[in-house]
Amino acid sequence: MPFGSEHSYQNLSDQLFAPCEATPVRAPQWIAFNEDLAEQLQIPQELWATDEGLQVFSGNQTPEWATPAALAYAGHQFANFVPQLGDGRALLLTEVLDKHDQRFDIQLKGSGRTPYSRGGDGRSPIGPVLREYLVSEAMHKLNVPTTRALAAVATGEWVQRETAQPGAILTRVAKSHLRVGTAQYVLHLRDYNLLKRFADYIIDRHYPELNNREAPYIALLEHVQHNQAKLIAKWMSLGFIHGVMNTDNMTLSGETIDYGPCAFMEAYEPATKFSFIDKRGRYAYQNQPAIGLWNIARFAETLLPLIHDAPDTAVTQATAIIETFQETYEGYYWQEMSAKIGVTDLSAAKPLIERYLNLMQAQQIDFTQAFRFLGDETPERAQRLFKNSESWQLWFNDWQKASNNSDLHQVNPAYIPRNHLIEQAIQAAANDGDLSVFNRLQQMLAEPFTEREAFRDWFEPAQAEQAVTQTFCGT
Numbered sequence: 001m002p003f004g005s006e007h008s009y010q011n012l013s014d015q016l017f018a019p020c021e022a023t024p025v026r027a028p029q030w031i032a033f034n035e036d037l038a039e040q041l042q043i044p045q046e047l048w049a050t051d052e053g054l055q056v057f058s059g060n061q062t063p064e065w066a067t068p069a070a071l072a073y074a075g076h077q078f079a080n081f082v083p084q085l086g087d088g089r090a091l092l093l094t095e096v097l098d099k100h101d102q103r104f105d106i107q108l109k110g111s112g113r114t115p116y117s118r119g120g121d122g123r124s125p126i127g128p129v130l131r132e133y134l135v136s137e138a139m140h141k142l143n144v145p146t147t148r149a150l151a152a153v154a155t156g157e158w159v160q161r162e163t164a165q166p167g168a169i170l171t172r173v174a175k176s177h178l179r180v181g182t183a184q185y186v187l188h189l190r191d192y193n194l195l196k197r198f199a200d201y202i203i204d205r206h207y208p209e210l211n212n213r214e215a216p217y218i219a220l221l222e223h224v225q226h227n228q229a230k231l232i233a234k235w236m237s238l239g240f241i242h243g244v245m246n247t248d249n250m251t252l253s254g255e256t257i258d259y260g261p262c263a264f265m266e267a268y269e270p271a272t273k274f275s276f277i278d279k280r281g282r283y284a285y286q287n288q289p290a291i292g293l294w295n296i297a298r299f300a301e302t303l304l305p306l307i308h309d310a311p312d313t314a315v316t317q318a319t320a321i322i323e324t325f326q327e328t329y330e331g332y333y334w335q336e337m338s339a340k341i342g343v344t345d346l347s348a349a350k351p352l353i354e355r356y357l358n359l360m361q362a363q364q365i366d367f368t369q370a371f372r373f374l375g376d377e378t379p380e381r382a383q384r385l386f387k388n389s390e391s392w393q394l395w396f397n398d399w400q401k402a403s404n405n406s407d408l409h410q411v412n413p414a415y416i417p418r419n420h421l422i423e424q425a426i427q428a429a430a431n432d433g434d435l436s437v438f439n440r441l442q443q444m445l446a447e448p449f450t451e452r453e454a455f456r457d458w459f460e461p462a463q464a465e466q467a468v469t470q471t472f473c474g475t
């Protein structure tokens with residue numbers, strides 16, 4: 001079997017995608033190539049950071065193993081249903097089987113207009129490409145399920161936004177690009193057989209263990225919900241704010257997808273949001289679990305016709321699953337959080353975590369550092385962090401009695417992709433063609449749990465004048 005040439009999704013139905021070629025770019029240049037991922041995916045060596053690879057990953061050349069297509073999907077954007085969104089600036093090149101026979105999509109993002117572009121230009125400025133590259137790879141290293149970045153290339157063309165910016169293309173790798181919004185799109189085609197084949201496809205591809213179940217579709221709902229609850233608990237445990245949890249930005253595989261206005265919280269404040277377009281904070285840090293549940297309910301709606309012929313019965317069964325979301329989520333959340341303080345007994349861990357978060361919130365303490373320092377051999381750094389050291393000391397004494405002395409530096413990262421650092425990397429690349437900040441940041445984030453003297457200057461949260469308080473989709 002030659003590389004690529006796996007197109008299982010496109011074999012499902014030609015109603016679900018539009019064949020489309022990338023629009024060539026003037027002068028492609030490498031920004032980054034992810035060799036570890038390339039090796040895992042068995043990408044042929046002749047494409048690794050070579051001229052041939054540059055032509056392929058800039059969309060200038062369609063290799064014989066690719067059948068480029070824009071995938072159709074719908075979605076609720078800020079709770080408003082849009083029946084047709086779809087890949088407006090992305091193309092699925094192929095599916096591949098990795099070393100372990102696991103199937104992955106390879107997608108170009110920023111590769112030009114598609115039939116789903118609506119008013120958009122199908123392009124991406126370099127900023128969002130660097131951001132997605134850095135943050136998705138960092139999330140992977142932080143053990144969060146996520147799409148990944150295989151390559152980034154500059155196009156040598158300008159992209160017009162508020163100002164003209166250098167263009168770039170990201171090559172994204174995902175277990176699949178199928179979203180809650182994809183299921184919504186299929187439902188709206190009103191073709192029962194297609195809906196069933198779509199759901200069976202999701203089961204085959206992502207939940208094969210459900211294949212012989214008596215009630216596979218209710219089990220599918222349960223498993224997608226389970227993965228989302230687990231994923232969002234991971235986000236919460238790292239202070240990650242996705243920023244635009246529309247149903248088209250939630251995968252059915254359970255991977256984080258679409259790093260637009262995402263950001264990591266610094267000072268702990270549950271109401272934190274960064275996204276400029278999220279005026280009311282729908283997607284604020286503390287709302288993420290509730291929004292996850294809301295999105296899962298939209299997914300459940302797409303499965304109702306498959307769950308039972310009698311609509312009432314289908315609704316009752318689906319509701320019974322959805323009602324367990326909160327409990328599942330909380331189970332994972334407390335598990336993540338108790339690991340962060342090294343207290344295994346949950347009844348002891350919960351009040352300790354709550355007290356610690358309250359202290360952090362009251363004193364605006366950096367979330368990442370507050371947990372990181374608990375793993376130190378001596379309490380100095382933790383103590384220095386808290387201005388009201390008396391209340392901290394009380395908590396610390398109680399915590400020490402309960403903690404099991406596990407190596408918390410393996411659990412709580414030293415480095416996260418802080419906003420102001422990403423911004424520095426983008427500014428240097430966009431304004432001066434200087435990739436050194438981006439490269440250094442990549443290096444730091446490649447080992448987030450290992451503190452290194454060389455990155456001392458990037459360990460701290462932003463100073464007031466550097467702080468980035470708003471983020472943009474940049475599309």
Ligand code: AMP
Nearest residue numbers: 085086087088089117120121122123475
């Ligand atoms: P997102 O903000 O990434 O969730 O995108 C929402 C929708 O807008 C998707 O259908 C995208 O494909 C589309 N879109 C975003 N940016 C562009 C662009 N520059 N050109 C065409 N379509 C776009």
Ligand code: MG
Nearest residue numbers: 248249257258
């Ligand atoms: Mg999206």
